[in-house]
Amino acid sequence: MITIINNPIILVDGSFYIHRAYHALPPLKTSNGEAVWVIYGVINMIKSLLVRYQPAHMVIVFDTIGKTFRNNLFEKYKANRIKTPKDLFTQIDPLCKIIQAMGLPTLQVPNVEADDVIGTLAISYAQSGNPVLISTGDKDMAQIVSSKITLINTISNIIFTPKEVEKKFGIPPALIADYLALTGDRSDNIPGVPGVGKKTAQILLKKIGNLKTLYENLDSIGILKIRGARAIQNILQINKEIAFLSYKLTTIKTDVSLDTSVYQLARQQANIDTLLSLFKRYEFKNWLIDLKSKKWLYKDIRLNKLSSNQCLKSTFLNQKSNLLLDYVKEKKIVKIIHDIKMLYHWIEKIKISKFFIFNIHTDMFNAATANIISICLSINPDESAFIPINTNLINNHQGFLYLEEILSTLQPILENSEIKKIGQHLKFSYAIFKRYNINLVGMAFDVILELYILYGTSNYQDIRNFLDKDTFNAVIDFKNNYHKNSIILDAHNVQSQSLHAAKFIKSLFNLHHILWPKINTNNKLKKIFEEIEMPLISILSRIENYGVLIDKKLLNAHSMELDSQLNALKLEAYQLVNTSFNLSSTKQLQEILYSKQRLPILKKTPTGAPSTNEEVLKILSKKYPMPKIILRYRSLAKLKSTYTNKLITMINKKSNRVHTSYNQTRTSTGRLSSTNPNLQNIPNRNLDGRKIRQAFIAPTNFLIVAADYSQIELRIMAHLSQDIKLINDFLSGKDIHTTTASEIFVTALHLVTNEQRHQAKTINFGLIYGMSAFGLARQLSVTCKEAQKYVDRYFKRYPGVMRYMKHIREHANKYGYVSTLDGRKLYLPDIFSSNISQKKGAERAAINAPMQGSAADIIKKAMISVDNWLQKNKIPARIIMQVHDELVFEVHHEILDPAVKQIKKLMEECFVIDVPLKVDIGIGKNWEQAH
Numbered sequence: 001m002i003t004i005i006n007n008p009i010i011l012v013d014g015s016f017y018i019h020r021a022y023h024a025l026p027p028l029k030t031s032n033g034e035a036v037w038v039i040y041g042v043i044n045m046i047k048s049l050l051v052r053y054q055p056a057h058m059v060i061v062f063d064t065i066g067k068t069f070r071n072n073l074f075e076k077y078k079a080n081r082i083k084t085p086k087d088l089f090t091q092i093d094p095l096c097k098i099i100q101a102m103g104l105p106t107l108q109v110p111n112v113e114a115d116d117v118i119g120t121l122a123i124s125y126a127q128s129g130n131p132v133l134i135s136t137g138d139k140d141m142a143q144i145v146s147s148k149i150t151l152i153n154t155i156s157n158i159i160f161t162p163k164e165v166e167k168k169f170g171i172p173p174a175l176i177a178d179y180l181a182l183t184g185d186r187s188d189n190i191p192g193v194p195g196v197g198k199k200t201a202q203i204l205l206k207k208i209g210n211l212k213t214l215y216e217n218l219d220s221i222g223i224l225k226i227r228g229a230r231a232i233q234n235i236l237q238i239n240k241e242i243a244f245l246s247y248k249l250t251t252i253k254t255d256v257s258l259d260t261s262v263y264q265l266a267r268q269q270a271n272i273d274t275l276l277s278l279f280k281r282y283e284f285k286n287w288l289i290d291l292k293s294k295k296w297l298y299k300d301i302r303l304n305k306l307s308s309n310q311c312l313k314s315t316f317l318n319q320k321s322n323l324l325l326d327y328v329k330e331k332k333i334v335k336i337i338h339d340i341k342m343l344y345h346w347i348e349k350i351k352i353s354k355f356f357i358f359n360i361h362t363d364m365f366n367a368a369t370a371n372i373i374s375i376c377l378s379i380n381p382d383e384s385a386f387i388p389i390n391t392n393l394i395n396n397h398q399g400f401l402y403l404e405e406i407l408s409t410l411q412p413i414l415e416n417s418e419i420k421k422i423g424q425h426l427k428f429s430y431a432i433f434k435r436y437n438i439n440l441v442g443m444a445f446d447v448i449l450e451l452y453i454l455y456g457t458s459n460y461q462d463i464r465n466f467l468d469k470d471t472f473n474a475v476i477d478f479k480n481n482y483h484k485n486s487i488i489l490d491a492h493n494v495q496s497q498s499l500h501a502a503k504f505i506k507s508l509f510n511l512h513h514i515l516w517p518k519i520n521t522n523n524k525l526k527k528i529f530e531e532i533e534m535p536l537i538s539i540l541s542r543i544e545n546y547g548v549l550i551d552k553k554l555l556n557a558h559s560m561e562l563d564s565q566l567n568a569l570k571l572e573a574y575q576l577v578n579t580s581f582n583l584s585s586t587k588q589l590q591e592i593l594y595s596k597q598r599l600p601i602l603k604k605t606p607t608g609a610p611s612t613n614e615e616v617l618k619i620l621s622k623k624y625p626m627p628k629i630i631l632r633y634r635s636l637a638k639l640k641s642t643y644t645n646k647l648i649t650m651i652n653k654k655s656n657r658v659h660t661s662y663n664q665t666r667t668s669t670g671r672l673s674s675t676n677p678n679l680q681n682i683p684n685r686n687l688d689g690r691k692i693r694q695a696f697i698a699p700t701n702f703l704i705v706a707a708d709y710s711q712i713e714l715r716i717m718a719h720l721s722q723d724i725k726l727i728n729d730f731l732s733g734k735d736i737h738t739t740t741a742s743e744i745f746v747t748a749l750h751l752v753t754n755e756q757r758h759q760a761k762t763i764n765f766g767l768i769y770g771m772s773a774f775g776l777a778r779q780l781s782v783t784c785k786e787a788q789k790y791v792d793r794y795f796k797r798y799p800g801v802m803r804y805m806k807h808i809r810e811h812a813n814k815y816g817y818v819s820t821l822d823g824r825k826l827y828l829p830d831i832f833s834s835n836i837s838q839k840k841g842a843e844r845a846a847i848n849a850p851m852q853g854s855a856a857d858i859i860k861k862a863m864i865s866v867d868n869w870l871q872k873n874k875i876p877a878r879i880i881m882q883v884h885d886e887l888v889f890e891v892h893h894e895i896l897d898p899a900v901k902q903i904k905k906l907m908e909e910c911f912v913i914d915v916p917l918k919v920d921i922g923i924g925k926n927w928e929q930a931h
Contacts, residue, residue, distance in 0.1 A: 009125050010049055010058040011118045013136035017042045020137060022088045030283045038091040043098055049135060057265040060099055060106045061114040069111050070249050077249060078188050101275045103268035111363045112256050115140055119252035122149050127642060143176035143252060147584040170202035178211040181247035190249045193239045211247050215240060257365030270297050334502035337387040343409055346377060346385045350413055353379040355420040357508055360429055367431035372403060376501040381509035386498035407436050420444035422512055430541045443537060447508055450515040452665040453529045456827045474511045481507040524823025532860050533664060539867045540662045547657030548880050551695045552648060558691045559644035562636050569633045576626055583633050586612055599624055643692045650677050669849050670824050670856035672882055680883050696927035702890045703923055706930040707903050709885040710918040711736060713851040717768050719913040723800025730915035737761040744793045763790055770844030805847050812846035820853035855885060862907040869906060
């Protein structure tokens, strides 16, 4: 019997549920004749999942309105789908109200289907180690099934693991998209290759390889025992273009840009009063009884929702909705610009005002490929100009202006630094305009950055206890309007879209006017905002756009080498227990370790099963060989899936570079984060990780220069603690880890071993991160008594550090936040928690956050200082990456020496503390050599 992994994140294909319920169930109506069978069917399926799995995280995902990027690829995609029937249409609104009242988050993303959103979420969470359960009946989803991702059809209760997928389709999940590309998919009107059936597709893919490999080896078909092999070879050759088009159509997009975390998918407390009212209204008598038993209600309520997500009923709703009534009532707040004279009139108003607030709407969230579909401008909260754009997706019968005409008209004010701009996510806008050769300047206020500067997060739930009522309401209004503002524009919804856009602009205005006075009255925060965060916008955008050059062949070779190592580890594991098993399966691993090998159970999961997490395996690996093999296997498998394989797919075909995205508002300490791909987590402590860095190369005539702040957090601790001994150690140029080792291990400096220095390094960093003697004992593999001895000696040498730690904990407990050297506030919501573990974690964070946050401010200042020098002097060098305390450059070989000296000077002098900042420089043809 197939079972589901414990505590999965559940992703539900809401659109499939709706259509399945409509076609599968008998028409059920209320006594008043209202259709309710779709509501009944969908909610029953959702309740079934809730009762069975009691998930903490679940989201209902819906298809987007109208056309998607697949329609741009193939006009006839899903052309055979019928228009939404009226008796289905009328059930959508009440269904969505019930889902919302049940406390379940919903999600819908423009230009992509529910499958793509689900695929992106599933892959992301699986890579983070979370089990994922997808409820759908769409066979396309089989392509992402893995040891961490399982499918379930709630109607048939059929469960698909990788083994079940192969059993059903005759091929593994990795080849499903290739399989559908060959056979086609009638339900989505995907053509496939004429004459290639299921059996033939299975044989071709299993014997030769995926679609790309198949077309590279068409001659191999002749040696297969397939009837009509020569004819099949000819058919494939003739239909090559159709095959690869079909592959694009059937491949689930797993890199959709989402502003969603597992935190935001958490179930919320159900609104019982609303459910009672709706169940009575639609005569669901049995559900009223179930509601009293509360079997399917969430029992573990936390404050963990980004915003009050509204149900995405617009998937099926006609545009003649209540929004148009709102438009009639509030049309004074928005003017739709349909001719160039109206646009010039608004530009003149902006020139007089010397500022404007704006927002651009695009068909996707990838700045490199997104198309502008409308722009909204305003100079006061009660009146906005909405500019719909004539694209190849919109007929011009309404007189929409063309993008080129709009941008050429707006360019003078966009490039005028004297005209100040207010917006949100301005880095995205900057990158979009840059693609059209417009240099957006005068960016004065980014409202998302304002919120972040004040509270250390853009997620209001994290700091709601720190918000006054007006700020809280303004943030809620902004978040709500942000989601409503994302409807894709077409010729039939211009009025409703313009109203949404105007309301969003108004919410931007209101939030800015609440946040900015708070920043403006705090000189330190104002300086961080104006001199660090806002200037970084254009710098980060240029770094992202330029990208990092990648050696694809080297990555491929390393991927093959990792395959070889993984296979060897499998064989080694099989030989230890005389049987084969899935090293990635938690259940099978539990059986092998604890039932077959009878290893001691050190820890259990919340469900009572013996744990196989990394912490447990590390302890067991000291005595037993199997845990050591599993740890090594997991490490290499992660390298392969997260880096070698994924990086290859993310290389831009035109530039041969990867283009990451840096986020300024994702961390609580002010550090930048990197996504798609994450360049900040590429390992550097082992050979396999360093080989990945070898693939980050310099172009011809250039070299990679890595400039890394040395022991910056320890230096900041010396300044913060004012410990005389620690300050003097740095001022005298001593190796701080060797000095600490000498003191703790009571050894002369020249007799300190490498092992002792390494242990001292662990102690130095561990203790400034608030680590206890118990934690240190585990890190150093010594007894708690021995670790306590090291701790005592450390603080005897550096008593100022102990005093600082005591002071900062007291400050955090009193005020709920700590600050960086520049005055950035770092909030600690858990510091007031009644949960001892959470409170202690917050106290440890309180010790470390000022150092990590100050280091973040320093390297941001360094980026600005170095970039200003490079831009002003037109130096043939670029910043290509920022990784923690390191800046990575491409520098032309002819100016290498002077450039390196100036980079080092600017970085070391950009911030002054009581001990000198030190930057280590590395140079090489690739990133690994430069380290």
